[in-house]
Amino acid sequence: MGIELQNITKNFTGYTALDNISLNVASGDLIALLGPSGCGKTTLLRIIAGLESADSGKIILEGKDTTNLPPREKNVGFVFQHYALFRRLNVYENVAFGLKVLPRSKRPSKSEIKDRVEHLLKLVQMEWALKRYPSQLSGGQRQRVALARALAVNPRVLLLDEPFSALDAKVRQELRRWLRKLHDEIHVTSIFVTHDQEEALELADRIVVINKGKIEQQGTPQEVYDHPANAFVYNFLGNVNVFHGRVHEGVVTLGGHTVDAPDELKSTEGKTSQTFVRPHEIGISKIRSEGNDLEGTVREIRLLGGQIGLNIDCEGFEQPIDAEIPRELYLNLQLKKGDRVFVTFNKVKVFAGDYEI
């Protein structure tokens, strides 16, 4: 096992940041800790690195109990959200830092350090910048140097705290793919923290969804996306339409539209429920195809890159429904504002209760 966390709890004055978290990460895996800001994911990462201490619980890294070790003996690589490069040292010195501060008995020779630094900088494609200072590099370049610096000490595990969130969208996406490729080459057990579900879905081997100091669900991106364990996970993993209603005779009524309640809710007559529909799982047509269609009016049309976003007022619904349709369909339908359309829900998910985001 690469990382084993057992019953980690951390309280700050007034609130519980982490509530009895247990988590196992297989050696060589890349794990995403996904959750809204303030959910405790960064605190968890800092506790693993020893930058903060847990009130209780145990941390085992690659088979070694590191719970009570000081941070410099934990041997973890940490990549910070705002890079935290040493501004007075050039790129070479930044990467060499972890090797140069080793006690003399463990410190590699000068030429070994040079070889290692050059190798790492080649790995992160920054070998051209040896003599540059952090202020002379772009955000993406800085973060790659920070990664090389963290890897220089051969860490047991690599921890990345929102590594791409300070970068602009284009660079973020590039770096994301690049990190995935790099991880496939070096296989160091890694955890990265993010609040961006797209980043987690694209990059991670497994996703751990955290909310209010607790793990809501963990699994592969596919599992988590397709079979969300609860309303929070469903909601957090992408855009969604939420409809409130009650279970009545085993079905939930949405406007004029009925949906079968899930098995566990069938017998709970009158229970409040929430029905979720993702915008891209909504069908739009100009002709009524079957009995269960909803009729609505297009209020707004938005261009979302390859998709078209529609905002539709439907009869019997308090709030307009968001739908996303492919561009081609949009062109075929020749949709305009104010058009009458028929809406079908291709996939719906019903959860019990009045869950609040």
Added chain:
Amino acid sequence: MSTPLLSQGTPPVVRKKISDPLPVRMLLIALTLLFFIGFVFLPLGLVFAQAFQKGWEFYLEAVREPYTIEAVKLTLTTVTIVVPLNAFFGVSAAWAITKFSFPGKAALKTLLDLPFAVSPVIAGLIFVLLLGSRTPFGTWLGEQGIKIIFSTPGIVIATLFVTFPFVARELIPLMEAQGRDEEEAALTLGARGWQIFVKITLPNIRWGLLYGMILCGARAIGEFGAVSVVSGHIRGQTNTIPLHVEILYSEYNFAASFAVASLLVFLALTTVVVKSIIEKKFQKNSLQH
């Protein structure tokens, strides 16, 4: 750093200045100039005019007089002890306040300004009351053959107190702005406390530290009130330059008094020049991060 900065996205926008009307500008400039002439240039000029009133010969004699030389020596000794000590205290205090959280931190930060708020005379009196020969502690020290009040150690202690805040006040905002990220990164990379301080923290604060030390030194050279209380004004032994100036003046030896005072002015001007050089360097450095 000869290569151009890559990460600077857009060059700073040069905005067309929106100016106040001409008469307003003229008035403000004239006022500033008048103030400067009346309160800075004129008095400074007078100091030198008085100093050279009786000619070069007299000036050199006054400056070379043994008591004056002793006063200069004592002032320089005090500065060489006080500045490094306060640099050390200042860095420790700034480090403690910005990098740790502990109970009473806010109070400590406020108390740091106390030496500025308290009148220097009172600062001097505090030490007389604490260490003077009539207090139990002072008596005990006397029995050990240690004399503090009316001697060099007293002058050093009083100056230490008065100039304590300069370095810390310079460093606290700087270190707060820089945050703990770099130190934390160094920590996860396996560095020990002193390695982090020497390799990361110190280089990051060096200009601010130097700036604070210069201000501290300037004040230490010129300190009058606190030192006057603890010194005892023994010529050739416990007279610093400002005290010596005062003694000469009260003896109606104006030319000599101003000659020695011109030394202080000269030291002050040097400090201001060095300060402005460092300030420029400091600004240039704080731009890159």
